[in-house]
Amino acid sequence: MLRAGRLLFIKDLRVLGRSRGLLAILIGYPIVIAVLLAIALSGGDAKPSVAFVNLDAQSGRTVQVGDERLSVDDYANRLGEVVNLVRVDAQQATEALGDGKVSAVLTIPEGFVSDLQTGIRSPVITLQTNPRSPIEAQAIERRLEAMVFRLNQALAGAYVGQVLNLVDLIKNGGNVALFGQTGTLAGLKSSQQTIRDMQRALRAAGKPEEAAKAASLLDFITGVGENLDLAKPAAKAIASPIRLDVKAGAPGREPLSALGIAGALVVGLGLVSVLLSAALLSAEREDGVLSRLGRGLVSPGSIIAQKAVVSAAAALVVGMVLLGVVAVSTSVTVGRWGIWVIALLVAGLAFGAFGLLIGALARETRTALLAGLMISLPLAVVALIPGSDVAYWASAVAGFGPAARVFQQVLVDPEVTTSLWSGIGLLALIAIAYGVIARFVLARRMHT
Amino acid sequence: MRGDALLTARGIARRYGSFEALAPVDLAISRGERIALIGPNGAGKTTLLSILAGVGVASAGSIEWAGGPALAVGWVPQRPALYPRLTARENLRLFAGLESAADPRAVADGLIERADLGKVADRPASALSTGTLQRLNLAIALAGQPALLLLDEPTGTLSPDQRHRLWNWITEMVADGDMALVFSTQSIDEASRSADRIVTLVGGQLRMDGTLDDLIRAAGTDPSGPAAGETAFMALVGDDQ
Structure with a gap:
């Protein structure tokens, strides 16, 4: 057989x-x-289409965060790394979502840049998903959440950088430009030197008791300086309490x-x-x-x-x-x-x-x-x-x-x-x- | 032409549920004998042949081969049973190999010569004419050097001219040796010319087993009239025709 x-x-x-x-x-x-x-x-990992509505477009304002000047467009471009943003107005976005041409609508509110700039309140961006596509909506939500988290982290880092610059300014003095305000600050070191000069002048003028009174002020300035040195690592830790280290696996x-x-x-x-x-x-x-x-x-x-x-x-x-x-x-x-x-x-x-x-x-x-x-x-x-x-x-x-x-x-x-x-x-x-x-x-x- | 007994079938029957395709049939076949199974459509001819060939399964009865185990049977179904995409030569070699021939090439070459297939031997079977294809179909059945050749309406699809030539060739093929031949047909003329014994089946029942004269006698028709055999067959078959 x-x-x-x-x-x-x-x-x-x-x-x-x-x-x-x-x-x-x-x-x-x-x-x-x-x-x-x-x-x-x-x-399957292709970027889903999301309608992008910018209600803050008229302001044309940008916000200085650290060394970076950020506009709404910059923010949108970064979000566009994870989704395909389709720039439309609010009405077009609603229609596109209804017709299924886009999977979600992302809205940048009016005053977005201004809120970022003042830092008084957190700007809120809105994501409206399509209830008929729950799985896709979840995927978009996760992608945008991750991206907003990364941007928030970058912004937080920039804000902390600004605070640390301010700390340096308080310690060493110089020109200040913060939250739209400008001016010149003396700084702790310069103030300490000024007080010492004043003490020497008082002693030379035969007023040692008056000079001794300024010693407590010098101690306070030294203490503040030392504490501000400690504030630097603490501020960095607050900016990024947990870091995610991403390593590429084998191909x-x-x-x-x-x-x-x-x-x-x-x-x-x-x-x-x-x-x-x-x-x-x-x-x-x-x-x-x-x-x-x-x-x-x-x-x-x-x-x-x-x-x-x-x-x-x-x-x-x-x-x-x-x-x-x-x-x-x-x-x-x-x-x-x-x-x-x-x-x-x-x-x-x-x-x-x-x-x-x-x-x-x-x-x-x-x-x-x-x-x-x-x-x-x-x-x-x-x-x-x-x-x-x-x-x-x-x-x-x-x-x-x-x-x-x-x-x-x-x-x-x-x-x-x-x-x-x-x-x-x-x-x-x-x-x-x-x-x-x-x-x-x-x-x-x-x-x- | 009758020689020693080849096989004896006793009470061979086939039922499909309640339908009786073949009522119990007794049939003895001798070496060198030529038997025609004649009957109208649905008479049970193919059923009986396929059971004898070992292709069909009998619901009852037994087949006893003279001298022990079953001998080689050459089976020629009504429709050519071969591979249309293989050439005539390849088909013959393959079936000679499957029949356990010691040298399938030599067997195939011999059959090509005997069946006069030399000119078309290397053409695909699908390209052969109906008559040539039936000759190849028959030649394949001879590849196992059978003791019994069973043909199911071998000329059913052929023109009168092709029938005549095919029967000449079949007669030539079986002339040598003591191979027995059993074929089915609906033509009394074909049966009377090519067989020395006629077995008539009607509605799955064996109606008559004998010579043409026996058939005419059994029918009770005029033996001297024109187309006496045809008339007798029609009378025997009656409404089943």
């Missing part, structure tokens, strides 16, 4: 090689879908990239393997050959095993091509090619066995292909819903869920874990289960 399986394997490769149209559809279509899906998933381990690549692989391999095995088996029936093979030339089990091997080989080739493209054209580290070979082959067997069941049930190749596509595509998409056990087990029906997890684990986990082997084992079980069912269905087809 091994010989028969080998002969049919060679025959299938030969037939596929001559069916270029079918081959192009079977291999090309899933790869195109997979690449598009990968692009879509990887582009290619980003969860979103892993999800995109795993998604591309699941869709690509899933469709190739399911459609190929379904088409190959149903073609045997359509060509009328099953009755000839069923005379005992080949057992149903051998036919199923042989077709499953073809689909696993196709999965390996398609998977390696996709991973090769990822490795060459992106900075993502694919790594561990040995594990990939095992994962792709076992996933190919599971998908292939599922396709064989469809092929055994269908009367015609066209029906098998259509049924394979209609069943596989939604299951592959459901498998890509992250963090949902229901989606995982629903798509596990045809091996898509476990395959997606296995592929993500190979991409993300630096170690080969027990969980990874469990996933591969589950795929093998799925392959065996569908293979056995398909074998019985085929046996009934062969012996009517």
Whole structure:
């Protein structure tokens, strides 16, 4: 029976090689879908559009914060790093939000710059989100909160810098420009020197008692100076009580990239393997050959095993091509090619066995292909819903869920874990289960 | 042409639920014998042939092969059963390989010559004419050097000219050796010319097993009239035709 399986394997490769149209559809279509899906998933962090309404535009004022002069536009530009700001007036913003053209409206209030400048009260910017898109609204909220926090931190740092400059001014004296006021300040050191000069002058004038009275004033100035020295680190700590130190990780381990690549692989391999095995088996029936093979030339089990091997080989080739493209054209580290070979082959067997069941049930190749596509595509998409056990087990029906997890684990986990082997084992079980069912269905087809 | 017994089928029957496709049939086949299964559509011809070929499953009955285990059977389904994208030569090599031929290439080359397929041997089967395709279909069945050749309406889709040439070729193929031949047909003329025994099936029941003369006698029609065989067959089949 091994010989028969080998002969049919060679025959299938030969037939596929001559069916270029079918081959192009079977291999090309899933790869195109997979690449598009990968692009879509990887582009999931694209900036959402937010309407930007500036009610403080007429003031045209800027605020000096430390060495920096900040306008509303500068502030907007910084917020624009996390969202795509669409500058409109209030009415246009309301309409755009209602039409779904923007995901939220960000409003800068009147007197924003003035409030920043005086520092008497905190200016309040308003974010109005679309209740029909709660998930997107949450994402925008989080992004803007993070950005406002960073800007607040920068502003706080600048304000503290200004306060420290003032401390220096009090200690050393000089010109002052604060909250719109200007003037000249004597400073503690200069005041101390002036008092000492006055003491010397009083002693020279024969008034030592009067000079001694100024000693307490000198002690006070020295004490104030020492305390102001302590104020510097305390002010810095207040400006940034907790600092976040962000370090870039190793390239290619980003969860979103892993999800995109795993998604591309699941869709690509899933469709190739399911459609190929379904088409190959149903073609045997359509060509009328099953009755000839069923005379005992080949057992149903051998036919199923042989077709499953073809689909696993196709999965390996398609998977390696996709991973090769990822490795060459992106900075993502694919790594561990040995594990990939095992994962792709076992996933190919599971998908292939599922396709064989469809092929055994269908009367015609066209029906098998259509049924394979209609069943596989939604299951592959459901498998890509992250963090949902229901989606995982629903798509596990045809091996898509476990395959997606296995592929993500190979991409993300630096170690080969027990969980990874469990996933591969589950795929093998799925392959065996569908293979056995398909074998019985085929046996009934062969012996009517 | 009758030789030693080849197989004996006893009480072969096939039911699909409550529908009886084939009532219990007894049939003995000898080496070198040529048997025509004749009957209208739905008579049970294909069902009986497929059970004898080992493709169909009998609901009841048994098949006993003379001298022990089943011998090689050549099965020619009504529709060509081959791979249209493979060439005639590749199809023959593949099936010779599946039939466990020691040298599939030599078997294929021999069949190409015997079936006069030399000129089209390297063309895809899908590009062959209906008559040539049926010849290839038959040649594939011979790849396992069968003791029994079963043909399901082999000329059903052919023109009269193609039928004539195909039967000449079949006769040539089975002339040597003691291969038995069982074929189904709806033509009494084809049956009387190519078989030495006619088995008539009607509505899944064996109505008559014998020669053409036996059939005419059983029908009770005029043996000397024009198209006596056809008339007798029509009378035997009655409303089932």
